[in-house]
Amino acid sequence: MVNFWFYVEMGLNHVLDLSAYDHILFLSALAIPFTFKSWKKVLVLATVFTVTHCLSLMLSVFEVVVVKVSLIEFLIPVTIFLTALFNIVYQRRIQEHNSILLHVLATAFFGLIHGFGFSNYFKMLISGEEEKWIPLLGFATGIEISQVIIVLLVLCLAYVCQSLFKVRPSIFVVVASAIVLLITIPLLYSTFPW
Numbered sequence: 001m002v003n004f005w006f007y008v009e010m011g012l013n014h015v016l017d018l019s020a021y022d023h024i025l026f027l028s029a030l031a032i033p034f035t036f037k038s039w040k041k042v043l044v045l046a047t048v049f050t051v052t053h054c055l056s057l058m059l060s061v062f063e064v065v066v067v068k069v070s071l072i073e074f075l076i077p078v079t080i081f082l083t084a085l086f087n088i089v090y091q092r093r094i095q096e097h098n099s100i101l102l103h104v105l106a107t108a109f110f111g112l113i114h115g116f117g118f119s120n121y122f123k124m125l126i127s128g129e130e131e132k133w134i135p136l137l138g139f140a141t142g143i144e145i146s147q148v149i150i151v152l153l154v155l156c157l158a159y160v161c162q163s164l165f166k167v168r169p170s171i172f173v174v175v176a177s178a179i180v181l182l183i184t185i186p187l188l189y190s191t192f193p194w
Contacts, residue, residue, distance in 0.1 A: 003129070004138040010125070011142020014118065015150070022076050022187065025180055026114065027147055029083040030107060031154035032176045033091060035162070035169070039155065041100050046147040048104055049111040054140040056115030061123055061132055067116045070193040076117050077187035079110040080180065087177035091170055 015023040027046065034042045059065040083106070126135045157176075161167040167175075 004134050004141075007135045007138025008142040008145070011139040011144075012146045013142075014139070015143055015146035021183075022080065022117075023114065023146075024150055025183060026076075026080045026083060026110065027150040028154050029080055029087060029177060029180045030103075031151045032084075032158070032180070033087050033173050034155065035158055036155050041103075042151050042155065043148070045100065045103055045107045046151055047144065048107045049114070050140055050144045050147060052108045052111030053115035053118075053143060054136060056112040057119050057122055057139070058136055060116060060119030061126065061136065065116075067119075069117075069120055070191075072113060072117045074188070074191040074193045075113045077184050077191060079113055080184045081188060082106075083110070084177040084180040084184065088174050088181075091173040091177075 014020075015027075018024070027049070030045055030049070031042050056065070060067070086106070122135075122139070126132060129135055158169075158172060161172050162169055
C-alpha cells in the first residue's frame with residue numbers, strides 16, 4: 001500500500017510540475033470554455049483524459065505499443081495548440097451546444113498521446129517493481145486528483161473574470177486560449193522533430 005501512495009504522489013507531481021507545464025497548459029485549454037455550471041462536462045473530459053493517458057501508459061509498460069519519443073514530444077504541444085485554437089474558432093458553439101462529443105473524442109486521442117509522452121520515464125521508474133498494476137492505479141489516481149485541482153483553478157479564474165470583472169464569456173475564452181497558444185508556440189518550435 002505504501003507503493004500505491006508513492007505513485008499517487010508521482011501522478012500529482014507529474015501533472016502539477018511547473019517546469020514541465022504541458023499538462024497544465026492542456027488541461028487549462030480544455031477547461032477554458034466551461035464554467036461552474038458545466039462542471040460535470042469538464043470532469044468527464046478530465047476523466048477521459050486520465051483513462052486514455054493511463055491506457056497508453058499501460059500499453060507502453062506492457063510493451064504492446066512502442067512509439068517514437070521525438071514524435072510524441074512534438075505531438076504533445078500540437079494537442080495543446082489545437083485545443084486552444086478550437087476554443088477560439090468554436091468558442092460560441094462550445095458554450096451554446098450541449099454535446100461535448102467532439103471534445104471527448106479529441107481529449108481521448110490527446111490523452112493517448114500525452115500518456116505515451118511519459119511512458120519511457122514511467123517504465124524506468126517501475127522497472128524494479130514486480131507488480132505493475134499498483135503503480136499504474138496509483139499514478140492514475142494522482143493524475144485525476146491533480147487534474148481536478150487544475151480544472152477547479154481554471155473554473156475559478158473564469159468565474160472571477162466573468163462574474164466579478166464582467167468579462168464576456170466569449171472574450172474570456174478567446175483571450176485565455178490565445179495566451180495558451182502563445183505559451184505553446186515555443187514548445188512546438190523546441191520539439192519539432194525534423
